[in-house]
Amino acid sequence: MKKFKVGAVAAVATAALVLTGCGGGAKEAAGAAGDNSVVIDMWAGSEDDTAALNAQLEIAKADNPDLNITLRTAPWGDFFTKMTTNMASGNMACVTGMNSGMLSSYTAGFAELTPEDLTKAGLKEADFAPGSLDILKNKGKTYGIPFDISTMLVYYNADLLKASNAPEPKVGWTFDDFEATAKAATHDKKYGFAVGMGDFQWQALPIAKSGVQPATADGTLDLTNPAFVEASTWYSSLVTEQKVAAPVASASDTGWGETQYSGGNAAMAVDGTWNAVGYLENDSNFTAGMAPLPTGPNGNKSLILGSGYGISKDCKNKDAALKVLGSLLGKKSQDHIASSGRSYPARAESQPLYFESIDAKYRDQVKTAFEAAFQNVEGQQVSDNWSKVGVYVQPQLVSVYNGQESMAKVLETAQQQFGK
Structure with a gap:
């Protein structure tokens, strides 16, 4: 499989390592x-x-x-x-x-x-x-x-969509269009969408759908904003209720959505513009396409x-x-x-x-x-504890996608821990 660039804005994992490259007096x-x-x-x-x-x-x-x-x-x-x-x-x-x-x-x-x-x-x-x-x-x-x-885009497998008679994503499409495409493309052990694990990969659609970010302009954590919670719950329902996306196998699958898409197992996934050329030239030899995020009730908001x-x-x-x-x-x-x-x-x-x-x-x-x-x-609007929020939420997403925990509860717990 093609090794995609891990861009500067990919999911962040800090490591307590000792280095010499940036040393000096x-x-x-x-x-x-x-x-x-x-x-x-x-x-x-x-x-x-x-x-x-x-x-x-x-x-x-x-x-x-x-x-x-x-x-x-x-x-x-x-x-x-x-x-x-x-x-x-x-x-x-x-x-x-x-x-x-x-x-x-x-x-x-x-x-x-x-x-x-x-x-x-x-x-x-x-x-x-x-x-x-x-x-x-x-x-x-x-x-x-x-x-x-x-910024974030929806990438799609044009071959899977064509075989399903599903409409391709395009500029100006809506969340109703997104759901229709995801449902039509889910069959024969293939899924219409692949949910994300990285901060940007999973938050992009809830932000676009709700029109709000999970932090305010002054740096206040706002994970429990009702509109964001509702949109995030909708996002998790793509797995648990609508069944158009597969549950994530493990918390270690940090690039789950991207891997499922690039491997030809899912018709759509959200990822950054930094991987555009990599997906177009994928080693799975499918015809790839890309489109902006769907338009929500409050417009088309993206970070x-x-x-x-x-x-x-x-x-x-x-x-x-x-x-x-x-x-x-x-x-x-x-x-x-x-x-x-x-x-x-x-x-x-x-x-x-x-x-x-x-x-x-x-x-x-x-x-x-x-x-x-x-x-x-x-x-992007972030709180002072933003990096800790991501470290906490990411492994919890596995339980959310498996239906063992609600997205609302995970966001509420993160807000209580890191919202001070």
């Missing part, structure tokens, strides 16, 4: 007043990831020949484990990578970025796609600028997600760091990211290059789905 990371050195910390899970980051590093060096810029990398879990240590010791790198889903746990380590800071970095809000600057905001404050953006860079509070040479930030998020770097097809850039003028990087036979479909999906996005 406080002076090396934070610099000293008047120093011309700037350290960049970013995660990298493969040689390809590191090569892509090094290409951006070279752009930053060429833009700033007077600065001594160095890059340090570590795998995803290690990166955030070390960041916790660096925050406590005043050793965060001047330019540090951050992901939208992780920000609430690390805001104490980042400097708030002002409009004046963006000007010093040579950046303008108008440079970036609508909604993208919300990605690294928390409680209304900006802690970073994104280099890529993503805009992604990763970027911020400036640490420890940084002693902030002006130099802002120059580097500007280079990493400038047109040359964003064009490079887009042209490589690795991720969808946050900078609006670079986005057409991403579509040009895709095989011509898929290009129009991806462009249509992406442009529609990003029309009604909003930044």
